[in-house]
Amino acid sequence: xxxxxxxxxxxxxxxxxxxxxxxxxxxxLVLVFLLSIFMLTQFFLAQSITGKDSALDRLRSQVSxxxxxxxxxxxxxxxxxxTVASLSSALASAEDEQSRLAGLLAEGAGSGDREAVLLSExxxxxxxxxxxxxxxxxxxxxxxxxxxxxxxxxxxxxAAEAKxxxxxxxxxxxxxxxxxxxxxxxxxxxxxRSDFFARLKEALGNRDDIExxxxxxxxxxxxxxxxxxxxxxxxxxxxxxxxxxxIREITAEIPGDxxxxxxxxxxxxxxxxxxxxFPSNWHLANARALSVVQYLIEGGVSERRLSxxxxxxxxxxxxxxxxxxxxxxxxIEFKLTER
Numbered sequence: 245x246x247x248x249x250x251x252x253x254x255x256x257x258x259x260x261x262x263x264x265x266x267x268x269x270x271x272x273l274v275l276v277f278l279l280s281i282f283m284l285t286q287f288f289l290a291q292s293i294t295g296k297d298s299a300l301d302r303l304r305s306q307v308s309x310x311x312x313x314x315x316x317x318x319x320x321x322x323x324x325x326x327t328v329a330s331l332s333s334a335l336a337s338a339e340d341e342q343s344r345l346a347g348l349l350a351e352g353a354g355s356g357d358r359e360a361v362l363l364s365e366x367x368x369x370x371x372x373x374x375x376x377x378x379x380x381x382x383x384x385x386x387x388x389x390x391x392x393x394x395x396x397x398x399x400x401x402x403a404a405e406a407k408x409x410x411x412x413x414x415x416x417x418x419x420x421x422x423x424x425x426x427x428x429x430x431x432x433x434x435x436x437r438s439d440f441f442a443r444l445k446e447a448l449g450n451r452d453d454i455e456x457x458x459x460x461x462x463x464x465x466x467x468x469x470x471x472x473x474x475x476x477x478x479x480x481x482x483x484x485x486x487x488x489x490x491i492r493e494i495t496a497e498i499p500g501d502x503x504x505x506x507x508x509x510x511x512x513x514x515x516x517x518x519x520x521x522f523p524s525n526w527h528l529a530n531a532r533a534l535s536v537v538q539y540l541i542e543g544g545v546s547e548r549r550l551s552x553x554x555x556x557x558x559x560x561x562x563x564x565x566x567x568x569x570x571x572x573x574x575x576i577e578f579k580l581t582e583r
C-alpha cells in the first residue's frame with residue numbers, strides 16, 4: 245500500500261492528460277507514416293532482389309550454353325583442320341602422279357597405244373586434282389565461317405561474363421543495403437527497449453529491488469512470489485498490472501515490421517527445492533516465468549509477443565552464498581528481443 249501511495253503521489257495532474265494524449269497521437273501518426281515508407285521500401289527492395297536473382301540465373305544458363313557451343317565449335321574446327329590436311333596430302337599425291345604420267349607420256353611419245361593410255365590416266369589424275377582442289381576450297385570456306393562463328397561466340401561469352409560480374413556486384417550491393425536496413429531495425433529495437441525499461445522503472449516507483457542489467461529488466465522474486473511458490477501474490481499482481489500497461493504502450497509505438505517478443509525468464513538461487521509441486525529448481529523457475537506470462541496475457545498483452553523460459557540456478561547475477569546474494573539471484577527478468 246505504501247508503494248501504491250508513493251506512485252499516486254508522483255503521478256502527473258489530470259490537467260496535463262489531454263496534451264499528453266495529443267502528443268502521443270501525433271507521435272503515433274508520424275510512426276505510422278515512417279512505417280509505411282519503410283514497408284514500401286522493403287517491398288520494392290525485395291522485388292528488385294528477386295528480379296536480379298532470376299536474371300542472374302538466366303544469364304548464367306546462357307553463359308553455360310555459350311561455353312558448350314564454343315567447345316563444340318572448337319571440336320568441329322579441329323575436325324575440319326584434319327580434313328584439310330588429308331585433302332592437301334591427297335592433292336599433293338595426285339599432283340605427283342600427274343607429273344609422273346606426264347614424264348611417261350613424254351618418254352613414250354612414239355607409241356600411239358601407250359600414249360593414249362597415258363593421256364587417259366593423266367586426264368583422270370587432273371580430274372582427281374580438280375576435285376581435291378574444290379574440296380580443299382570448300383573446307384577452307386567452312387573453316388573461315390567457323391572462325392567467324394568462334395569469334396562471335398567468344399565475344400558473346402565475354403559479354404555474358406561481364407554482365408554476370410555486374411549482376412553479382414549489384415546483388416552484393418543489395419545485400420549490403422539489406423544488412424544495413426536490418427542493423428537499423430536492431431538499433432530501433434534497442435531504443436524502444438531503453439524507453440520500455442525507463443517506463444517500467446517509473447511505473448514501479450524506482451524501487452531498490454529492481455534493476456536493469458544489460459538488455460534485461462530484473463525484478464527480485466519477492467516482489468511477485470512468496471518463498472517456494474509460483475502463485476503471484478496480490479502485491480505482485482498490482483506490480484504486474486503496471487508492467488502490462490507499459491508493455492501495451494510500447495507495443496503501440498514499435499513499428500509492425502520489427503519482429504520482437506518480450507521474453508520472461510525465471511531464475512532461482514542455488515538452494516535446492518524438492519517438493520511434490522516443484523521437484524527441482526528447474527520446475528520452480530519455469531513455473532514462475534509461465535505464471536508471469538499468463539498474468540500479462542490476462543492484462544491485455546498480446547500472446548504472440550510473449551515467451552517464457554526457466555534457467556534454475558545456473559545463470560546467477562552474483563557469485564557466492566549468503567542471503568543478499570541469494571535474494572539478488574532469485575529473480576524474474578524481462579528481455580525485449582528480436583524473435
